[in-house]
Amino acid sequence: MTTWYPAGLLEGAPAKPYGIIVLNQPINAPALNAVVETAVMLVCADAGANRLMQYDGHTGVKKRSPDAIVGDLDSLSNEARQHYANQGVQIPEDPDQYSTDFTKSLRWMRREWDSREGEDSDLDVVVMSGLGGRVDQAFSQIHHMYMVLQQRDLLRGSLYLLSEQSLSFVLAAGQNEMHVNNRAFAENVGIIPVLGLTHITTSGFEWDVSNWATEFGKQVSTSNHIRSDVVKVKVHGSRPLFTLELVKDLCASDPQQQSRAVTEKV
Structure with missing residues (x-):
């Protein structure tokens, strides 16, 4: 039997250590607030750093510098690069065109966790995603959930998508x-x-x-x-995808409006 504790993840009482990856998608601020403090790592996938910097700019959010910004960095703004470089954040460039910024971030996080805890230590990953915007990008995120399940250089643990109104996992x-x-x-x-x-x-x-x-x-x-x-x-x-609706306090206030507003700023 496989036992899951998704409620604990959102209530500051995770069953296992986990890292967070911020994609270049609208951030659900209440949900990120709920998980960011107890995460052992925070990584931005390329322009996910642009999104995190915007999140940091709002009042009432829990600010935390990322451990790294990972990807080919073609979408990372100069402002975000300088902002986080000044904080000592690692910004490794990975130009590999045969992997996505999502998988590059997973690989970086896995290697970093191996160096800290050893190769046999599990690390769950929470991905700050956006399933309410472009359909092709939503399917890409779901595709990655299945793709990484058998790739131990990317994931040894469980992968969760935390989107505008839902928490999803395989x-x-x-x-x-x-x-x-x-x-x-x-x-x-x-x-x-x-x-x-x-x-x-x-x-x-x-x-x-x-x-x-x-x-x-x-x-x-x-x-x-x-x-x-x-x-x-x-x-x-x-194996099916299981998706849980978040309570109102953990949902993006207006996913459609938030998606448009953040996109206009990037």
Whole structure:
């Protein structure tokens, strides 16, 4: 059985150490506030540093310098580069055109954690993402969630996407047990069969199912409701994406408006 503690992650009581990667996407400030203090590392993927500097410029946010800004740096603004260089932040340039700034950041973080804790130590990663903007970029982020699962030079631990209104992660094969509560999450959840046909058995939801086939083009479980502090999903087949709706206090105030405003400033 694989046990998940997503509520603890958002409440300052993580079950395992984790790092944060900031992508070049609109930042959900309340959500970043919730996770930034207990993170062991903070890395910006190229122009993610532009986004972090804008976040730092607002009142009521928890400011923290990144450990590094990683990527080919073609989108990093001169202002952000100088701002963080003055703070002693590492800014390694990686010109490799066969990997994305997302994967470069994961690789840097993994190597840094290996140097601190050893190669056998797990490190979860929380990615500050944006799934409410361009569709191709949203699919790219979900693609990366699956791509890195078997690449130990990129990830040894779990990967979470923390977006405007949701926390998402890829379920393991077999039984999954998620510890959730209504302080961190609203009631809506989705179990999305990204890789194709799978069968799920659930408990702790308003509409539980047993050995239920789910597949794009047929039937997909969206907008189910949490009805327990511990919910379970047994997976037989391809691994689905599990997505939890954040409580209002952890959501971006207006994801559509925020996305437009931040984009205009970059």
